[in-house]
Amino acid sequence: MREFDPAFAAHLASGATTLCWCWVLERTDGTVLGFTDHDRPVNVDGVVCEPETGLSATAIETASGFAVDNTEVAGVLDSARIAATDLENGLYDDATVSVYRVNWQDPASCALLHVANLGEVTRSGQGFTAELRGLAQVLNVEKGRLFQYACDADLGDARCNVNLADSAFSGSGTIATTTDSRSFTASGIDAFAVGWFAHGSLTWTSGANAGAVSRIKRHELRDGEVRVELWDPPAGAVAPGDGFDVVAGCDKTAPTCRDRFANLVNYRGFPHMPGNDFLFAYPGSGDTVNDGGSLGHE
Numbered sequence: 479m480r481e482f483d484p485a486f487a488a489h490l491a492s493g494a495t496t497l498c499w500c501w502v503l504e505r506t507d508g509t510v511l512g513f514t515d516h517d518r519p520v521n522v523d524g525v526v527c528e529p530e531t532g533l534s535a536t537a538i539e540t541a542s543g544f545a546v547d548n549t550e551v552a553g554v555l556d557s558a559r560i561a562a563t564d565l566e567n568g569l570y571d572d573a574t575v576s577v578y579r580v581n582w583q584d585p586a587s588c589a590l591l592h593v594a595n596l597g598e599v600t601r602s603g604q605g606f607t608a609e610l611r612g613l614a615q616v617l618n619v620e621k622g623r624l625f626q627y628a629c630d631a632d633l634g635d636a637r638c639n640v641n642l643a644d645s646a647f648s649g650s651g652t653i654a655t656t657t658d659s660r661s662f663t664a665s666g667i668d669a670f671a672v673g674w675f676a677h678g679s680l681t682w683t684s685g686a687n688a689g690a691v692s693r694i695k696r697h698e699l700r701d702g703e704v705r706v707e708l709w710d711p712p713a714g715a716v717a718p719g720d721g722f723d724v725v726a727g728c729d730k731t732a733p734t735c736r737d738r739f740a741n742l743v744n745y746r747g748f749p750h751m752p753g754n755d756f757l758f759a760y761p762g763s764g765d766t767v768n769d770g771g772s773l774g775h776e
Contacts, residue, residue: 486587500527500578500588503596505569507689511560516582566713567690570596575610628730629747633678639744647726647739650683653718654703659711660695663703667724672699675706677727684721686714694727 482490489495498516502525505511512527514520520527564570577592597609624630634642642648651666667675675697682690696707728734732749736742 480589480591482589483587485584486581486589489581489584489587496581496583498580498582500580502527502576502578503570503573504576505573506571507569509569514580514582516580518582520580520582521585522578522580522588563686563690563713565599567687569689570599570608572596577610623746625748625751627747627749627751629728629732629735629745630730631744631746633728634725637744637746638741640739640741642725648724650721650723651704653685653716653720653722655718656716657705659716660708662706662716664706664722665704668704670697673697675724675727677729678725679727680706680708681723682712682720683723685717685719687712687716687720690714694724697727 498514498520500512500514500516500520500522502522503511503513510525512520512522512525514527514529516527517529519529560570573596575594575596576590577594578588579591580588592610592612594610594612597611599608629638631637634640640647649667649670651664654663654665656662673696675694678694678697680692680694682688682692690712692712693709694706695709696705698705726738728739730747732742732745732747735745
């Protein structure tokens with residue numbers, strides 16, 4: 479049974495309560511926001527919860543054992559607090575949400591009822607609905623390594639060890655012209671080989687998408703111009719003059735790890751794993767067995 483602070487428990491037992499809901503949201507970049515369904519700001523543990531966004535929540539479903547607790551919050555987009563571009567650019571992905579029941583006449587008298595991570599967010603006009611997933615959700619995430627050709631490390635992480643701060647693997651550029659919301663010509667990265675940033679990442683440093691990260695599909699040279707194509711259009715408009723930082727891409731294959739990054743000692747895949755041809759080969763068949771020989775010689 480949940481135990482409450484004596485002052486809060488006494489308020490609940492009084493029969494006449496002055497209660498409201500408060501949500502304290504902490505993004506993975508450290509930004510902290512507070513919201514309440516009360517009509518005035520409420521200070522909860524040093525975070526001012528603002529009422530303007532009009533957040534409301536469904537009932538919290540909880541269960542014993544390892545079942546995941548779920549609820550939803552709904553609200554109206556407010557450019558000063560929650561911007562549509564921030565939601566679409568993933569700045570709220572996996573944010574931590576703490577749900578409080580608060581005596582708005584005495585905010586120090588409150589109870590933390592639920593801690594969750596922000597899941598799927600759906601939009602409808604100027605409104606949005608966000609799924610809150612209980613902390614048991616992490617138990618549903620697959621752990622361990624996969625037996626596969628491709629490397630399962632992320633470029634630049636602790637298992638990969640490639641230093642992405644090295645000028646050989648990163649650069650900065652500016653949009654020169656735009657073709658559409660995903661394609662543009664760029665200046666500032668002319669010194670890099672064609673395809674160097676394909677499969678890499680681009681972080682916007684200015685413009686409507688500042689702070690957002692986009693994945694690069696193609697990096698090519700055409701008619702003397704450097705052209706970049708993204709996998710998905712960013713949430714905000716892309717315009718000439720927008721700045722960005724880029725890091726080299728990796729297709730997770732052993733030859734790329736060896737030739738581009740000289741990092742084969744840290745390759746986290748299995749390039750010599752037998753392929754499908756091995757299953758159908760038999761003595762004297764004359765078939766060449768595919769042993770994943772991506773590191774073999776011609």
